[in-house]
Amino acid sequence: MDIRSLLKRESVSQLLKYLIVGVICMLFDFSIFFLLRINLPNWFFDGKHSIEFVLFDSYFQWDIVSVISNTLSFSLASILNYFLASYLIFKFHVMQSRNREFAYYVIIAFVGLIISNISVSIFSTLGIYFELPHPLFLAKLASIAVTFIWNFGSRKYFLHSDRKPFRETLQELVRR
DSSP: OOHHHHHHSHHHHHHHHHHHHHHHHHHHHHHHHHHHHHHHHHHHOOSOOEEEEEETTEEEEEEHHHHHHHHHHHHHHHHHHHHHHHHHTOOOOSOSOHHHHHHHHHHHHHHHHHHHHHHHHHHHHHHHHTTOSSHHHHHHHHHHHHHHHHHHHHIIIIISSSSSOHHHHHHHHHHO
């Protein structure tokens, strides 16, 4: 198989386009995240804005401002991603109603948000523990990479393929 025939495959083409859209949304996400992360403590928090705890003889610090900043930036970037991906990449839509499709998209994005927040918390803690430079920046970058895999795979499978619609798949999972 040569590179031209590989690039002609719809899934590969969509993945490459999704990477471009992903970079645009990542830059948007990063910008909003760090704008909020830097300014939220000044706007809303006086003094301490983290929860410190010890787990398995290791010190952890859960930065509330980072979680709030990540939630807001991820949510805004997800909305931008929906519109860019829906109109530029995924031409096949399982659902007739765009409102219903967006509702399911929000469910997928919410799972992505949970993955993202957990990833930022874990990776920033690891970055601090291993004394890496710019641990929050590296944590956000790693979080985006992990969440990218979930987002593309789940959106492609549930919302933009000719397989069973998301609702039917969800109903089957609930019945089990």
